[in-house]
Amino acid sequence: MKDMLGTLVRRVANLPLEMLGTICDLIEKLASESGQQWLTELKKFLRKENCWTGIIAIKDAYLKLISSGQALVIDACDGANVLADANDVFAYIDSDLKNWKADQKGFASGETFVEVYEMEKDGTFAQLFGSLSPDLQKLCLTQEQIIGFVKKHRDWIRTDGYGTFFLFVSNERYFVASVFLSGALLDVLVSRFEHSRVWDADIHHRVVVPQLA
Template sequence: MPKLAYPRRFSRKNVLITKGGTAMSKEKHGTASSLKEGQLAEFVGAGTKALILISAKLGPRLTHIWANNGKAMEHAFLSVFASPPPGFLKRITDKPLILDSTDGSEILPDADVFARILCDLDIGEAGAATEATPVHVYEIVNDATFKQMFGSLNADVEKVCLTQAQIKGFIKKHHQWLRRYDCSTLFLFKSHGKFFVAQVCISSSGKLALDAYWLENLHLWDAECCHRLVAPQLN
């Protein structure tokens, strides 16, 4: 058998030889071992059975949503089976920003700060009065859904909600912290007993636009855009 010529940056102990004779770094790829006969079939069989049980519990609406979001489903599977990611968010405020107290009466669809309102969801419910509230701003550092983002701050997502009046207050008082140039700043809030995410964008012309989504929306938000998220300071 001819000797393999190893690149200088590899030592023999850090090189893995594949069946085709290709040298790969163990440090980069890990020690590879092919699946034993029947392992793939066993895994797929168990996974299929689990998915059937899961779909029965999800019900028709959520099952349909997942079925049409293959990338999000793949991401969800890998987040369970692979090593956990280092996190979805990075805090970018050293000290909390303070929101002024509100009477809770203002709602986002009536806010005078937006040039465009794209939302067609029923979010027109006023909130409770609030005292001065410290908040922090985060940037997304790994692709994530809304539930992954806000859930990474607290499993009880109600604790990371703001009222619609507080969101408007943040936009007016801390405008400089909003993500610019068609990227997004996200806020979690509650209306009519359901959770929504407000998406605020600033165009290159400086005009603000508002959209809103269900918290359950399965879209994966791209970390490369460095979208931002605002949430109350947690004790």
Template structure:
């Protein structure tokens, strides 16, 4: 079996590779699906070749959900005392302010924060909230901004928000539960809506939706 350099794998390497592929196969393949593959001749070979002959780094890159924007820029949110909540931010969100910020008991002041660096990502693959934020590889608590920080980002960095009627997502935590603020840029101003993090809606990467989280280091 040739490797990525055109050389043939040794028998030992082949055995290890085969074992790794078998271990990675889904365990929920039913008998009907298995029989279909068995009867399809060269089809399994073609599928496996397309999947396995990519360099591992390229295969992983194709599975990315988020792509970081503004990599060469430092984007910061000024220090916030935590007293401003989204439920009370009508002056910042003139187009629409979701009543669920109050209905869900989210109108609570937060902790004070120092000037903080953040990073902006763009969705490149369809995903739920759990999948998109989970793809960043950090504890969800560390991905959250305060409500005051979210409001301030929208005011100070409006040019970094997704335009054309599509959303920018900000995770936050309140009452020991996680939520996601979706902010839109409308002709009448900004529009802020809130969803529960556990919602399993799949968001369309074709809209190039954006995500803002605290600076996590080199990505």
């Protein structure tokens, strides 16, 4: 058992960044209530046999789109600003943004349409974002885009001290910025994407991603 786990960890550690989201999504599905069904069909796939034939597709509805019909746009930016230095926006900034090297500058981007989702089912970050797309790169915003969204679309930030989540990349690692609005004050915290905490859907945390369709 230990040898298998060691081999798995070594192999995963050497995978390119763009594959990690798919691997995380697969592991979450194997660990879910329908894990045995996923395992059965995965074995067929690995044997190059037909899989998922005659089976109703499993859809994990972790999130509900709440911005349908709204043209939410983040303005073009050069990507130079980072959350760790956004003292003009946030009353509290998590020091782990710097401690974990989650403060790398981004890249220039044009106007970007985004969507806002709200939680419908308890889940980890991997489950929440993975339910939207296995390609995590498509779900990422730059840190300056996150700042731009908070400034321009503050009314879409979850209120009452609950979180609004944004996925971003820094130094080849995925992180989640959690923005909290309490009264008139905004706070930003950072978590590693692989963090195993299960978020409570009853609180209706929100997720903001680039428009997918």
